[in-house]
Structures are given as structure tokens and as C-alpha cells.
Amino acid sequence: MNVSTAVAVSGLTVRHRRTVALDRLDLSLGPGVHGLLGPNGAGKTSLIRVLATVAAPSSGRVELLGGDATSHRERTGIRRRLGYLPQDFGHYPAFTVREFVAYVAWLKEVPAERVPAAVEHAVARVGLGDRIDARMKTLSGGMVRRAGIAQAIVNEPELLLLDEPTAGLDPEQRVDFRSLLRELGTEATVVVSTHLVEDVAAACTDVALIESGRLAFQGSTAELTALGGESPDGNDSTTHAVERGYTAALHAHRTPSHTAKGALR
Amino acid sequence: MTTRRPPADVPGSPGLPWHVSDALARRYADGSAAETDAWSLEKHVESCAGCAGRVSAAVRAGTAGPVLASVRAELLASLGPGRAREGARAVRPGSPAHRTAPGAPLGRRIAAVASLGRRPGPTTSPGLRPESATPGARPTRVAHTPTPHAPTPFGRWARLWWAVGPALRGSWVVAVMLVVGGAYGLAYGAGVQGARSLLLALSPVLPLAGVAVSYGRHADPLYEITAATPSGGLRLLLTRTAAVLAVCVPLLTAGGALLPPVAGFPGAAAWLLPGLALTLATLALGSFVGCRAAAATLGGGWLLAVTGPLLGPVDTAASATALALYFSGPAAQGGWAAAALACAALLVLRRRSFDHLESR
Numbered sequence: 001m002n003v004s005t006a007v008a009v010s011g012l013t014v015r016h017r018r019t020v021a022l023d024r025l026d027l028s029l030g031p032g033v034h035g036l037l038g039p040n041g042a043g044k045t046s047l048i049r050v051l052a053t054v055a056a057p058s059s060g061r062v063e064l065l066g067g068d069a070t071s072h073r074e075r076t077g078i079r080r081r082l083g084y085l086p087q088d089f090g091h092y093p094a095f096t097v098r099e100f101v102a103y104v105a106w107l108k109e110v111p112a113e114r115v116p117a118a119v120e121h122a123v124a125r126v127g128l129g130d131r132i133d134a135r136m137k138t139l140s141g142g143m144v145r146r147a148g149i150a151q152a153i154v155n156e157p158e159l160l161l162l163d164e165p166t167a168g169l170d171p172e173q174r175v176d177f178r179s180l181l182r183e184l185g186t187e188a189t190v191v192v193s194t195h196l197v198e199d200v201a202a203a204c205t206d207v208a209l210i211e212s213g214r215l216a217f218q219g220s221t222a223e224l225t226a227l228g229g230e231s232p233d234g235n236d237s238t239t240h241a242v243e244r245g246y247t248a249a250l251h252a253h254r255t256p257s258h259t260a261k262g263a264l265r
Numbered sequence: 266m267t268t269r270r271p272p273a274d275v276p277g278s279p280g281l282p283w284h285v286s287d288a289l290a291r292r293y294a295d296g297s298a299a300e301t302d303a304w305s306l307e308k309h310v311e312s313c314a315g316c317a318g319r320v321s322a323a324v325r326a327g328t329a330g331p332v333l334a335s336v337r338a339e340l341l342a343s344l345g346p347g348r349a350r351e352g353a354r355a356v357r358p359g360s361p362a363h364r365t366a367p368g369a370p371l372g373r374r375i376a377a378v379a380s381l382g383r384r385p386g387p388t389t390s391p392g393l394r395p396e397s398a399t400p401g402a403r404p405t406r407v408a409h410t411p412t413p414h415a416p417t418p419f420g421r422w423a424r425l426w427w428a429v430g431p432a433l434r435g436s437w438v439v440a441v442m443l444v445v446g447g448a449y450g451l452a453y454g455a456g457v458q459g460a461r462s463l464l465l466a467l468s469p470v471l472p473l474a475g476v477a478v479s480y481g482r483h484a485d486p487l488y489e490i491t492a493a494t495p496s497g498g499l500r501l502l503l504t505r506t507a508a509v510l511a512v513c514v515p516l517l518t519a520g521g522a523l524l525p526p527v528a529g530f531p532g533a534a535a536w537l538l539p540g541l542a543l544t545l546a547t548l549a550l551g552s553f554v555g556c557r558a559a560a561a562t563l564g565g566g567w568l569l570a571v572t573g574p575l576l577g578p579v580d581t582a583a584s585a586t587a588l589a590l591y592f593s594g595p596a597a598q599g600g601w602a603a604a605a606l607a608c609a610a611l612l613v614l615r616r617r618s619f620d621h622l623e624s625r
Contacts, residue, residue, distance in 0.1 A: 052492075053492075053493055054489065054492045054493050072617050072620060075620070076620070077495075079493060079495040080495050082493060084490065084493040086489040086490060088489075089486075089487070089489055089490055090485075090486020090487055090488075090489075091486060091487065092486065092487065103487075104487075104494065107490075107491055107494035107495070107501070108494045108495065108496070109494075109495050109496060151490065
């Protein structure tokens with residue numbers, strides 16, 4: 001398989017008891033920043049958790065960084081090269097940011113001699129350098145999330161999975177974060193789940209749109225924007241154009257043939 | 266020169282291109298530099314490799330040179346061959362080794378924490394896979410700041426504490442203290458004769474509770490993150506279990522030994538094998554149903570088994586005899602040892618289940 005394809009998923013199905021979270025999803029992602037868009041409950045988090053090797057697929061093939069994620073032996077190697085920011089994540093309140101990030105570096109088996117520098121670099125990249133020795137419990141929600149992003153990138157992952165990373169960030173921090181995303185996307189495969197269309201417009205090179213556990217659209221951000229067509233009124237921003245593209249792609253996906261298939265399930 | 270410098274008032278350092286002159290480096294090395302000059306120099310060498318190298322050379326050439334060389338040799342010798350490379354970093358040019366840079370103890374501690382888990386030690390099990398190095402071929406993009414660090418006894422201790430995670434920071438330690446304290450209160454405050462057997466009967470459950478509160482989705486706030494890491498499975502669980510036992514074993518054994526003895530009842534160490542067997546059984550059962558459910562099942566079962574003897578007869582001698590069945594004699598202890606071995610073997614067979622993907 002192509003080595004630059006970090007994520008190759010075929011026929012991925014995830015069931016939570018009776019509900020189907022992902023339904024025979026095929027997806028292939030290479031380097032760059034991929035926005036994972038979709039309505040609430042579309043299966044974004046289910047997909048991210050499978051890609052993070054946390055949740056097991058009910059069926060289907062999951063190849064990550066050239067290895068089979070369902071094989072125990074290969075999974076360990078994949079996990080060393082993976083970064084994951086869960087949607088909701090806990091932390092030890094008494095830890096400092098430095099300790100928190102170093103602890104995850106230890107768990108990810110970053111070589112000991114590299115840890116101190118890697119921790120400082122990761123924390124500086126998310127703009128928490130001045131609070132590196134502050135305890136986690138003294139941080140605001142946005143800072144905790146940035147510490148979470150720092151732990152995800154501390155091992156310089158080749159595949160970085162961020163589930164709603166911009167939740168809790170103020171507008172200025174979001175702007176900084178998007179520039180960090182673009183920087184990370186030059187070397188790694190970054191998957192960002194979000195429901196903020198402006199995140200996609202500003203930071204993502206590609207978009208995957210998920211609806212009811214199926215892939216409704218995959219392509220570049222420009223292609224999604226083009227789906228929206230021309231603006232009805234004169235003054236149009238990029239965000240509006242992406243929003244229209246998003247809506248158009250969703251509508252196209254909800255054609256009668258698809259709804260009939262949905263009713264059969 | 267032992268004054269810690271104030272962090273902010275460093276003349277000339279913010280924004281201005283200032284470098285350490287050879288004259289200043291010499292004066293700094295022989296200790297004749299003015300204190301403010303020494304401050305700015307120290308601040309500067311933290312971020313300027315060129316100046317750091319020059320200052321290091323000046324110090325080595327000065328009177329402190331032989332001392333530094335001997336410290337370095339001693340440090341390397343004490344670290345052993347495997348740690349020599351890391352030790353070499355600790356005193357390499359760029360880190361003013363005779364002065365502790367701000368933040369160094371913490372940096373050292375973190376480096377130490379990180380290396381604990383990488384070294385096969387008493388906390389790793391025979392079932393663990395051998396350590397393989399992270400694919401080293403991948404070029405690192407991390408800018409290596411010269412952070413001085415070397416393993417210290419404190420670092421090693423802190424590392425263990427760290428790896429333990431939630432258990433030792435939580436209410437579990439309080440619970441263990443309460444049980445031991447309660448036994449003492451009963452024995453010496455209320456004059457209850459059976460306090461020692463009570464403590465002995467409860468002891469095997471306490472490590473189970475420790476395991477239950479230190480690993481798994483319900484207990485560890487970081488679980489979702491650790492589940493995606495290579496070390497988040499059995500290795501982390503065993504590290505934490507070992508730490509739980511390291512607290513339990515000395516505390517409960519010594520606590521039991523210091524209580525007044527009960528006639529016809531085994532010694533304070535009698536709980537060790539049952540405790541170990543139950544702990545291993547919790548881990549083995551936990552590989553199927555999760556640690557919390559396993560600890561609840563086995564701990565509850567044990568408590569039911571001992572509650573009868575403890576609460577039933579008022580006669581302490583009779584209750585002690587009934588309890589002694591679980592602890593006394595080669596048959597009972599041999600049985601526990603066999604159970605512990607069987608559970609350890611099962612755990613080895615089931616070692617991969619902790620790294621397994623969650624399926625619902």
C-alpha cells in the first residue's frame with residue numbers, strides 16, 4: 001500500500017448496542033489537515049476513537065500508518081506514532097502542565113533523553129510556555145484543552161487525531177490554533193473533528209463529511225466550497241461559502257435512494 | 266555566588282544582541298565577576314550555545330576544572346555503562362554544571378520519570394514484551410535545549426510515585442490508614458481483644474481496592490488518553506499494582522505485628538500470600554470483566570467469607586479459630602501460594618487483553 005496513506009479504512013462498521021454509529025465507511029487519508037465535519041451524532045467521535053486504536057470496529061479493515069490496527073503486535077508500533085486528543089479528557093489536577101505532558105510522553109515511550117525538550121517544545125507550540133509549571137487545576141478550560149493538544153503532539157505524531165479541539169478556545173486562541181494545525185499538517189496527517197465550519201475554512205486542506213455513519217463527501221476544501229455555488233447576495237466570506245457547500249453536500253447525500261437505504265436499517 | 270538570581274532584571278538580555286566576552290567568562294570562572302554580571306551571564310548561557318561553550322571552557326580551564334572532572338567521572342561511574350550517555354549530557358557544555366539552572370530539578374525529575382518505565386525493573390512482569398526502541402530512524406524535529414538532568418534517588422522515587430497515578434493520591438490511602446488506625450483504636454482505645462484478627466481479615470481486601478481505584482475507565486481520568494498509548498495496558502496496570510502493594514505490605518504487616526497478639530492466631534505476615542493471591546486473581550479476572558468488577562467480586566467474596574467468623578460468635582477465641590482456617594498452617598498457605606501462581610499464569614496468558622480495543 002501507499003506509504004503516504006496514513007489512514008486506510010474500508011467497510012468500517014461500528015455498532016453501539018443497537019445503533020449503528022458507522023456504516024460500511026470507506027476512507028483514505030494522506031498528509032495534510034483533514035476536517036471531519038458532520039451533524040451531531042453522525043459518527044465523528046466513533047470514527048476518531050477507532051482511528052485512535054481505542055475502540056474496536058465491529059467489522060471492516062483499519063490500516064493506520066501502514067499497519068493493521070486490529071493486530072496486537074502492529075498496534076503497539078502504531079500507538080507510538082499516534083497523537084490523540086479525546087473530546088472529553090480528564091487530567092490529574094495536581095500535575096503541572098509539564099508533568100502532565102511528560103507523563104503522556106512516558107506512556108508513548110518517547111526516549112527518556114528526549115522527553116524534557118519534547119515537552120517544552122510541545123507546550124510552547126500551544127502557547128502555554130509561560131504556564132508550563134502551573135498546576136492543571138489552576139488553568140482555565142481553554143488552557144486545559146491546549147495542554148491536551150500539547151500531550152497529543154509531544155511525540156511528534158505522524159497521525160494526529162483531534163476530537164473537537166477548538167471547543168473552549170476563545171477566538172484569538174482559535175486563530176493561533178489553526179495556524180498550528182496548518183504547520184502540523186505539512187508533515188503529518190491531521191484529522192480534526194469539528195462542527196465549526198470556520199475551522200475547516202481556515203485550517204483544513206481537505207474535508208470529509210459524515211452523515212449517519214456514512215461518507216457524504218470527501219474532497220478538498222475548495223471542492224466543498226464549489227458545491228455551494230455562487231452567493232445569492234454580493235458580500236460573501238469564505239466561511240459562508242464553505243457553509244453553503246456543507247449544506248449542499250448534506251442535501252445531496254440525503255437523496256431518496258439514501259433515505260430508503262437508511263429506512264431499511 | 267550562591268544567591269539565586271531574580272528572574273526579571275537581567276541587564277542587556279531582552280532583545281539586545283549581547284554575548285559573553287572572554288574576559289567576563291574568565292572572571293566568572295575564577296569567581297571574581299560582579300554579581301550582576303554573573304546573573305546576566307547565567308541567564309544568557311541558557312539560550313546561547315556558543316557562549317555556554319566558551320564559559321564551560323573557561324570554567325574547565327580554571328581552578329574548578331579538576332573538581333568538575335572528578336564529579337563527572339564519579340557520576341558516570343555511578344550511573345553504570347547503560348546510563349553513561351545520559352550522564353554525559355548532564356555535564357556537557359551548555360549546562361553550567363556547578364550551578365543548578367532554574368527548573369533543573371524538575372527537568373531532572375521528569376527525565377527520570379520517563380526513564381523508569383523504560384527500564385525493565387521489579388514492576389514489570391515476565392509476560393511483558395521486551396522493550397524495543399522507538400523507530401529511531403525518524404528524524405526528530407525537536408529543538409534540543411540543553412536541559413541538565415541525571416537520575417537521582419529522589420528522581421527514581423518521584424518517578425514511581427508518578428507512574429502510580431491516581432491510587433496513592435486518592436482516598437484509598439486514607440482508607441488504608443483508617444483500617445490500620447481503626448484496629449489500633451479498637452485494640453488500645455476500646456480494649457477489644459480481636460483487633461489483630463480483624464485487621465488480618467481485612468488486610469487482603471485493601472490491595473484489591475487499591476487496584477480498583479487506580480486503573481480503568483472508571484478510576485483513571487486519563488484513561489481515554491492512556492488507551493491510545495503503547496504503555497497504557499498491562500504495563501501501566503502492573504506498575505500501579507506494584508505501587509499499591511508497596512504501600513499495603515509494609516503498613517499492614519507492621520501494623521498487625523504491633524497489635525496485641527490473639528491466642529491461637531497466626532502471625533502478622535499470614536495475610537501476605539492470601540493478599541497476593543487475591544490481587545493476582547483480581548488482575549486475571551479483570552482481564553475478562555475489568556478491574557473494578559473483579560475487585561468488587563473478589564473483595565466482596567472474601568469479606569463474606571470472613572464476616573461469618575468475625576461477627577458470628579461473641580467468643581473471640583472461637584472467631585480466631587474460625588479465621589485461622591484461612592491463614593494457618595502449611596495447607597492453607599500452600600493453597601494460597603498455588604492460587605497465586607495459577608492466577609499469575611492466567612494473567613500471562615491474558616496479557617494482551619489489557620491492550621485490547623474496547624468493544625461495546
